[in-house]
Amino acid sequence: MEKLFKKILVDERVINHDLTKKILDKYTDISWELIKKDHLESLSSPSLLSQEKRILFITLQKGEFVKSCPGTHPPYLCCQYMVINQMTQCPIDCTYCILQCVFDRPFISFYTNITDIFKSIDCLLKEQPKRFFRFGTGELTDSLVLDNVTCISSSLIPFFSQKKNVLIEFKTKTDCVDQLLNSAPHHVVVSWSLNPQDVVDTEEFHADNVADRLYSAKRCQEKGFLLGFHFDPILYVSDWETMYKKLIKQIFSCIDGSRIAWISLGSLRFPPDLKEIIQQRFPRSRIIYEEMIRGMDGKMRYPKPLRVKMYQKIYSWLKEQYDGLFIYFCMELPDVWDRVMGKHPASNEELDFWFAQSLWERFPELNMGEPKRMDYVSLT
Amino acid sequence: MKVIELDVKEIMEDFFFCFTSKTDDGNLMRSIIESGICTPLHVIPMKEKYRLLSGFKRFQVALELGLSRIPVTIPSAQMTIEQSFRNVLLEHLTCRTFNLIEKAKVLRILASLQVPNESLSKAFLTILEVPDQLNMVNEIISLLKLSQLAQNYIEMYDLSLKQTKVFSKLTLHQQDILVGLALNLQIRSVEFSEVISMFFDISMRESISLEEVYDRLNIAPILENQDYSRHQKLAQIKERLMDMRYPQLASWNRCLEDLRKKMNLPQKIKLKWDRSLEIPGFELQMAIETTEDIHKINKILWEKENLDRFDEILKIV
Numbered sequence: 001m002e003k004l005f006k007k008i009l010v011d012e013r014v015i016n017h018d019l020t021k022k023i024l025d026k027y028t029d030i031s032w033e034l035i036k037k038d039h040l041e042s043l044s045s046p047s048l049l050s051q052e053k054r055i056l057f058i059t060l061q062k063g064e065f066v067k068s069c070p071g072t073h074p075p076y077l078c079c080q081y082m083v084i085n086q087m088t089q090c091p092i093d094c095t096y097c098i099l100q101c102v103f104d105r106p107f108i109s110f111y112t113n114i115t116d117i118f119k120s121i122d123c124l125l126k127e128q129p130k131r132f133f134r135f136g137t138g139e140l141t142d143s144l145v146l147d148n149v150t151c152i153s154s155s156l157i158p159f160f161s162q163k164k165n166v167l168i169e170f171k172t173k174t175d176c177v178d179q180l181l182n183s184a185p186h187h188v189v190v191s192w193s194l195n196p197q198d199v200v201d202t203e204e205f206h207a208d209n210v211a212d213r214l215y216s217a218k219r220c221q222e223k224g225f226l227l228g229f230h231f232d233p234i235l236y237v238s239d240w241e242t243m244y245k246k247l248i249k250q251i252f253s254c255i256d257g258s259r260i261a262w263i264s265l266g267s268l269r270f271p272p273d274l275k276e277i278i279q280q281r282f283p284r285s286r287i288i289y290e291e292m293i294r295g296m297d298g299k300m301r302y303p304k305p306l307r308v309k310m311y312q313k314i315y316s317w318l319k320e321q322y323d324g325l326f327i328y329f330c331m332e333l334p335d336v337w338d339r340v341m342g343k344h345p346a347s348n349e350e351l352d353f354w355f356a357q358s359l360w361e362r363f364p365e366l367n368m369g370e371p372k373r374m375d376y377v378s379l380t
Numbered sequence: 381m382k383v384i385e386l387d388v389k390e391i392m393e394d395f396f397f398c399f400t401s402k403t404d405d406g407n408l409m410r411s412i413i414e415s416g417i418c419t420p421l422h423v424i425p426m427k428e429k430y431r432l433l434s435g436f437k438r439f440q441v442a443l444e445l446g447l448s449r450i451p452v453t454i455p456s457a458q459m460t461i462e463q464s465f466r467n468v469l470l471e472h473l474t475c476r477t478f479n480l481i482e483k484a485k486v487l488r489i490l491a492s493l494q495v496p497n498e499s500l501s502k503a504f505l506t507i508l509e510v511p512d513q514l515n516m517v518n519e520i521i522s523l524l525k526l527s528q529l530a531q532n533y534i535e536m537y538d539l540s541l542k543q544t545k546v547f548s549k550l551t552l553h554q555q556d557i558l559v560g561l562a563l564n565l566q567i568r569s570v571e572f573s574e575v576i577s578m579f580f581d582i583s584m585r586e587s588i589s590l591e592e593v594y595d596r597l598n599i600a601p602i603l604e605n606q607d608y609s610r611h612q613k614l615a616q617i618k619e620r621l622m623d624m625r626y627p628q629l630a631s632w633n634r635c636l637e638d639l640r641k642k643m644n645l646p647q648k649i650k651l652k653w654d655r656s657l658e659i660p661g662f663e664l665q666m667a668i669e670t671t672e673d674i675h676k677i678n679k680i681l682w683e684k685e686n687l688d689r690f691d692e693i694l695k696i697v
Contacts, residue, residue, distance in 0.1 A: 289585035
């Protein structure tokens with residue numbers, strides 16, 4: 001990855017934290033500034049998004065560290081994933097990124113009080129001891145983009161390794177796995193969001209290229225980590241069939257399908273307001289000009305028959321490679337599931353249960369108890 | 381402030397302070413012929429002559445009628461040009477609000493007068509109801525760079541600043557084409573924004589100019605057809621635009637329409653679906669008045685061909 005930051009701001013409350021020191025030691029070539037507690041508010045002044053992603057703010061998470069994935073509204077199905085927000089905002093800056101209309105703070109925030117994460121998770125596990133939880137750090141940022149600097153994976157993995165009914169997923173578009181590879185692979189899924197290289201070139205400028213991502217995936221697999229892949233957002237671009245088919249072949253030419261924990265499919269979707277932001281920030285991007293309708297959750301999406309057509313193809317190409325894959329949709333309608341997979345979970349809770357069942361059946365090393373449907377209840 | 385009479389020749393034909401738009405002055409002319417100029421013009425001394433601050437229309441009519449003397453007021457020597465102009469604005473604002481183009485013209489005048497920012501915000505922005513932000517002021521002034529037709533449209537439909545944003549993506553020529561269409565069909569701002577967005581999206585997706593999109597739509601024959609009402613013209617143009625913006629969606633919907641037609645359903649049965657095709661399935665609405673209706677409907681629904689058509693429909697929706 002290229003040099004990501006031009007400046008570091010340090011909240012005075014975290015100046016003595018080990019993680020802060022570790023980051024500052026690694027970024028010796030970048031100037032940093034101490035921010036007094038009283039001046040924190042003034043940092044919220046809006047600035048250009050392209051600028052904001054070049055400032056790293058090391059601070060304390062005062063809100064909730066661990067939350068249910070916001071997902072989307074019914075009738076679209078979601079998987080009851082749990083998100084850990086140890087960092088917010090992402091320097092990779094993909095054209096389609098939803099974070100562009102989520103954050104108004106002018107920097108990437110990294111929170112050092114990670115022991116609070118552990119407390120929240122322990123609390124959650126205590127509340128529902130029989131449920132299998134999937135946690136991930138890649139919802140509001142890229143999980144590994146700063147891992148070589150923050151070593152966050154080394155802090156989180158030992159905690160999760162000792163727990164019984166949990167998995168942590170590190171979701172990335174980078175090849176930054178060196179740090180992660182120092183950790184034991186227990187209860188960890190390392191996953192990559194993938195798009196064809198042509199799409200990476202036009203829409204994911206600061207992400208690593210597909211070959212590098214896959215090489216990293218291979219290294220992780222060799223070390224014993226479970227893998228995940230996210231075809232999300234699937235983009236309707238010219239020649240998409242050839243490109244996605246090639247991508248899938250490329251994945252399975254180096255990855256063992258039996259060690260893939262899950263694969264998600266999700267087509268491009270975004271709140272209507274994002275269109276104008278993309279127009280302004282990425283005038284060369286064409287993805288927002290395809291045919292899109294306003295879904296029942298208010299988000300813009302491709303028309304359903306088009307989504308189904310794309311999913312059917314991609315699903316069949318994946319299954320051709322390895323029939324035992326666990327494939328799920330992110331934010332899709334039950335009838336889309338039916339048309340593509342011939343089945344749909346009756347609810348978000350059932351989808352959550354499907355995950356647990358699949359992991360229990362395929363990966364005995366997770367030492368899970370047999371999941372029971374009744375243990376999977378709504379999180380909201 | 382005293383009212384005096386000036387020789388017309390003493391007043392410069394200068395429109396620096398004019399910010400109102402030209403209108404049909406027939407009524408004004410009649411009134412001046414009958415009663416003369418009742419409300420004096422505002423002028424300020426300049427280079428041994430006088431410069432108009434307000435009363436541009438009355439001055440024009442006076443020239444056309446060949447009047448030799450005109451009643452005017454001249455501000456006291458202590459009053460600055462800024463203050464005098466502000467008074468003129470206040471006078472206007474007592475009887476009406478300004479549209480965006482007028483505000484833009486006023487702000488441009490103030491910029492030309494090099495009114496300091498502090499004075500601008502204190503003395504003018506409040507009365508003009510413009511937010512005290514320099515970028516906003518500049519944004520409003522930049523509306524005067526739009527084509528004359530676009531400016532006319534903004535005035536005619538009293539567009540908000542947000543609504544004018546659609547023009548910023550268009551060249552002057554493109555503005556004229558689309559505003560011409562909007563004026564022709566009396567398309568109001570919200571609908572017009574949607575139309576422009578569709579034109580723009582098509583041109584971006586297809587990598588063709590907006591003019592080419594307009595040509596491909598072949599709008600002229602619709603506009604020229606005397607048999608169509610304005611609403612019919614607009615509906616047809618919008619349908620063509622939708623077909624071009626959403627070609628696949630349009631084709632699926634047409635396919636569904638064809639299947640519905642082939643089913644030959646009686647009027648009492650309405651088959652409906654979500655045109656965006658997102659809501660799964662379709663709705664059948666039936667008005668039942670007699671038991672005979674039930675038998676008829678039952679028969680139609682269970683016909684082999686119709687069952688096949690329902691299957692076809694369900695494959696799409």
